[in-house]
Amino acid sequence: MVDDKNYHPADMNGDGKVSDDERQMYLEFRRKELEDQDAQRDAMRKMTWFSLWGMLFYPFGIFCTSLFGLDSAAKIIGDIAPTYFVAIAALVSAFFGANAYAGKK
Numbered sequence: 001m002v003d004d005k006n007y008h009p010a011d012m013n014g015d016g017k018v019s020d021d022e023r024q025m026y027l028e029f030r031r032k033e034l035e036d037q038d039a040q041r042d043a044m045r046k047m048t049w050f051s052l053w054g055m056l057f058y059p060f061g062i063f064c065t066s067l068f069g070l071d072s073a074a075k076i077i078g079d080i081a082p083t084y085f086v087a088i089a090a091l092v093s094a095f096f097g098a099n100a101y102a103g104k105k
Contacts (some may be wrong), residue, residue: 002024009026010022010023010025010027012026026073047092051092054088058084058085059081061077062077062081065077
């Protein structure tokens with residue numbers, strides 16, 4: 001059983017003393033953990049913006065194909081639109097939901 005008043009998370013060997021090596025390992029671990037969290041937030045932000053721009057430019061793509069006289073392409077792209085929007089929304093919501101669930105643990 002660990003003595004709570006002498007416990008420190010950097011004490012790897014459980015001797016009640018934090019050596020310089022243990023302190024360095026602990027600080028390195030915390031630094032990496034913070035960098036990973038920062039990278040995860042950046043990835044979420046990039047994915048969200050990419051999805052948003054894709055959803056905004058999709059109708060523009062349909063308009064452009066119609067404008068250039070590619071009516072069959074405009075129809076095909078238009079027919080795919082509901083699937084595209086649902087897939088992007090599901091992807092973003094699943095990613096954010098998984099991160100929120102993992103963050104609560």
